[in-house]
Amino acid sequence: MANKTNKIRIGVDLGGTNLVAGIVNDNREITHKASIPTKIGEPYQVIIKDMAELVKKLVEDAGYQISDIESVGIGSPGAIDNKNGVVITASNLKFENAPVVEEFKKYINVPVDLENDANAAAYGEYKKTGDNCESFVMVTLGTGVGGGIVINGKIYRGFNGIGGEIGHVLLKQGGIPCPCGRTGCWEAYASATALIKQTKEAIKNHPESIMAKAEKVNGVTAFEAEKLGDKTAKEVVENYISYVSEGIIDIITLLQPNKILIGGGISNEGENLLNKINAYISSHLETYGVPQPEISIATLRNDAGIIGAAFAASDM
Ligand SMILES: [Zn+2]
Incomplete structure (x- = not known):
């Protein structure tokens, strides 16, 4: 009522x-x-x-x-x-x-x-799960890589209002062209769109992979085939996790936020995705023995x- x-x-x-x-x-x-x-x-x-x-x-x-x-x-x-x-x-x-x-x-x-x-x-995610933390970053792995930064309870926008475009930080100089006009943006490697391209490319080079049997290649194709022990899928997933994680390491290095939340279609992979990202980050980031940001999966979805x-x- x-x-x-x-x-x-x-x-x-x-x-x-x-x-x-x-x-x-x-x-x-x-x-x-x-x-x-x-x-x-x-x-x-x-x-x-x-x-x-x-x-x-x-x-x-x-x-x-x-x-x-x-x-x-x-x-x-x-x-x-x-x-x-x-x-x-x-x-x-x-x-x-x-x-x-x-x-x-x-x-x-x-x-x-x-x-x-x-x-x-x-x-929204900050209000749901991070309300009391000083600094919070949301990363959305969807059609692109989006997100937002909340510092001291306020959305960080930069002086002109368009700050926090974390998908367009550089992952590879001279890399894959990005819709934003630059090349090598994180988004061009870590979005669901990018994962689908990477999966299709792998299928082309390895027609023996069970992924070749998929009716429609999407963001879960490689993750599912990896669980069945497919070697090519394992490579695709490992590469993709390294792309996602390297970008998250940059966020951690720059901001050391209390919490990082991962959302978007790829986050449906849940604990499996999270465990792989955490494993990559803990073996590639110097932690200096200090507490590390908490990384988890977004809950509010659409x-x-x-x-x-x-x-x-x-x-x-
Ligand atoms: Zn870009």
């Missing part, structure tokens, strides 16, 4: 496919959720109007009123100016300097916060962005 004495916090994921809004409780759970397709290609005014209507409907269907809303947090892809609530550029949304917060407030005039979606997801956006707004 809706508790009508308490104000509610809302999180919205402004995605390239769907607009998803949720009511988020103090336990970092989404109690009510609603979504509609994003009208990609339409001007931001149209999409933000849809978003405001979605939030109104969500709130009313849950038995609340607009006046019960404490704050709204919006997570958006792209480069975000958090101070002014502007999406500077988001190629998949076709937004350029879109004043999202100002536009949203025309419909629902409450405190509104705009965050980069990866930062919002990192903040809800992290909505929960994080909601808390980023209510913690403002």
Whole structure:
């Protein structure tokens, strides 16, 4: 039942496919959720109007009123100016300097916060598992390598708002081209997309591998075949783990965060992935006998962005 004495916090994921809004409780759970397709290609005014209507409907269907809303947090892809609530550029949304917060407030005039979606997801995971730690890093191994940094309870954005793009630190100078325009980025080696390429390449060179029988090669193909004792799969997994782990070692060396969380599709591999990463890191990182960051698997999955956006707004 809706508790009508308490104000509610809302999180919205402004995605390239769907607009998803949720009511988020103090336990970092989404109690009510609603979504509609994003009208990609339409001007931001149209999409933000849809978003405001979605939030109104969500709130009313849950038995609340607009006046019960404490704050709204919006997570958006792209480069975000958090101070002014502007999406500077988001190629998949076709937004350029879109004043999202100002536009949203025309419909629902409450405190509104705009965050980069990866930062919002990192903040959600931080609120769920790392709330008391001084420094926290989220690494997302998905289509790309994303993530976010939280220091002293605040999302670290850099002076211009676009800091924390950990997927685009260098792993190999002159290496594989990355969608960002550079070559050799960590993302080009450690994303799920990269693992799939590495798996396909290995199958081509080793047609005797059981991976060649896979109907569709995806991010689990090599992990599954390795468990069955396939030699080629073992090599693919070992190489991939070394790519992921070398990037994590850089994060540790630079920040020594209390906690590092690994999310994204590859994190479905769970303990198996974690054990391999921890084994690599402990044999390749000089620890100087001091305590080491705790590395674990993210828990909120697809809800992290909505929960994080909601808390980023209510913690403002
Ligand atoms: Zn890059």
